[in-house]
Amino acid sequence: xxxxxxxxxxxxxxxxxxxxxxxxxxxxxxxxxxxxxxxxxxxxxxxxxxxxxxxxxxxxxxxxxxxxxxxxxxxxxxxxxxxxxxxxxxxxxxxxxxxxxxxxxxxxxxxxxxxxxxxxxxxxxxxxxxxxxxxxxxxxxxxxxxxxxxxxxxxxxxxxxxxxxxxxxxxxxxxxxxxxxxxxxxxxxxxxxxxxxxxxxxxxxxxxxxxxxxxxxxxxxxxxxxxxxxxxxxxxxxxxxxxxxxxxxxxxxxxxxxxxxxxxxxxxxxx
Numbered sequence: 365x366x367x368x369x370x371x372x373x374x375x376x377x378x379x380x381x382x383x384x385x386x387x388x389x390x391x392x393x394x395x396x397x398x399x400x401x402x403x404x405x406x407x408x409x410x411x412x413x414x415x416x417x418x419x420x421x422x423x424x425x426x427x428x429x430x431x432x433x434x435x436x437x438x439x440x441x442x443x444x445x446x447x448x449x450x451x452x453x454x455x456x457x458x459x460x461x462x463x464x465x466x467x468x469x470x471x472x473x474x475x476x477x478x479x480x481x482x483x484x485x486x487x488x489x490x491x492x493x494x495x496x497x498x499x500x501x502x503x504x505x506x507x508x509x510x511x512x513x514x515x516x517x518x519x520x521x522x523x524x525x526x527x528x529x530x531x532x533x534x535x536x537x538x539x540x541x542x543x544x545x546x547x548x549x550x551x552x553x554x555x556x557x558x559x560x561x562x563x564x565x566x567x568x569x570x571x572x573x574x575x576x577x578x579x580x581x582x583x584x585x586x587x588x589x590x591x592x593x594x595x596x597x598x599x600x601x602x603x604x605x606x607x608x609x610x611x612x613x614x615x616x617x618x619x620x621x622x623x624x625x626x627x628x629x630x631x632x633x634x635x
Contacts, residue, residue: 365632366625367572369396370404370428370559370585373417375578376595377618380542381491383416386619390421396626397424399635402566404428406555408541408581409492410470410511411436416493430470431539431581432558433510433549443561444472445550446508451535455512455548456502458531462524464517468496471507478502484515512548513541521546522580540580540599547581556584563588574625576610576618577602593621 371377378385393403406428407414414429415422426437435442447455459467466484468477475496477485488494499505502512516524521540529538534551541547555577563573575582575589578598586592586605594606595613603609611617629635 365572365629366401366574366591368402368404368563368566368568369574369576369622369625370406370555370562370589371576371618372555372578372582372585373405373407373409373414374542375597375613376576376582377613378417379613381487383491383493385417386616389619389622392619392622392626393421393425396622396629399626399629399633401625401629402426402562402568404559404562406559406575406582406585407431408511408513408539408545408547408579410434410475410494411473412475413492413494426562428555428558428562430511430553431537431541431547431549432553432555433470434472435558435561441472442565444508444510445553446471446510447512447550451550452509452512453503455532455536458528459512459514459548462514462516462528464519465514465524466517467502468513468515469502469505469509470511470513471505471509474507476502476505476509510549514546514548516544516546520544542579554584555581556586556588559585559588576621577606578613593618 374380404426408431411429422439475494480498525546537549537553539547571590573589574591575585576593592606593608594603597612
């Protein structure tokens, strides 16, 4: 029986870059957890932005944010993995060299940019509900930075990520977090490794886990779940990994599947 469910947000539970989620999700999650099923919101977004969607449940759910760079349970930090100074300097310099890209960086509870592009600052504030701060230099931020993210204006994220992988090698972890988003974290950071940490803490196996996703950064997480689901709008490589393919994100397919899983859980456990 499923004891742990992890779901991506953007492109999976809700349309990319919006706070627009089906309000039924909150009651479904609560009823699943009443039946002993832990829910994990797993996102490339930073913690503040995840809470723009799940703030009413902060004390009830577990959160993987920044692709696994930060994990919190019931609002309390479990771990935070920031860049050492020398590596951060190199990552920021390379990110700024990428043409036609906007750069920002995440701390545990904050987001920063040193490129004050009003269009994109407004977008992440209103769409992702990030309290983004504009600073003169990302390297001046005193908080540990967990992730450096690039939004690519014209190219697919995969095209931008490849040369960065060649330059930085295994000193970092690079993930595609959307059609235009490239995320750079410390090596070993992924939603999959974060989920493995949670599974170990809870004593839950992969066979007792379900996961939902749409993008490259979700693949390690899907591989940690016996019941893995991709939405129809997912990248092709994600669909190839997933055991099941659901409808498009705009059809509310994940919430519908969670309702089916709740009914099955209630039938089996009598909760």
